[in-house]
Amino acid sequence: MSGHVFESNRVVRAYRQTIEAPPDVVFPLLCPVREAEWLDGWAYTMIFSASGLVEEGAVFTTSRPGEPDTVWIVTRHDREAGVVEFTRFTPGSRVCVLSIGVSNDGDARSHVDVSYAYTSIGVPGNAFLDQWTEEAFQDAVIFWERSMNYFLKTGRRLAMQDTVGLPSKRA
Secondary structure, three states, X not given: OOOOOOOOOEEEEEEEEEEOXXXXXXXXXXXXXXXXXXXXXXXXXXXXXXXXXXXXXXXXXXXXXXXXOEEEEEEEEEOOOOEEEEEEEEOOOXXXXXXXXEEEOOOOOEEEEEEEEEEEOOXXXXXXXXXXXXXXXXXXXXXXXXXXXXXXXXXXXXXXXXXXXXXXXXX
């Protein structure tokens, strides 16, 4: 033992997306299965879901090169309130609570409020948080926003390379 004590870090980031569809169309897309239809690069392995889709208590995993699989648990799924919450655990690295709320913004538009609260549980988690800058976070949620809007308009996925050179929405 080197005598060093691990010091956990927490980073919370939030962003409001505007999606060009009503909440009853948007909310069902916030599902690991449905997300594969509209988000380029999304890959998951379903571990448990009674319905085969997102539901409270569903468990799935995602992979990232050089890390153990991240385990996701759907800890809240409330269609009426328009809220879904995922708790994510990457062994030896970090935990995250991802909260998503969908609300009406007119006849055919929704606000999607996305909040990530990451807490490191090991040195790799601190390294991850050091790289998870506000810019990196916004790039990801803006790509997600553009992808969902593109899918709703065209029925196709927006390829990541198709966004290169597009103006950023970041203020």
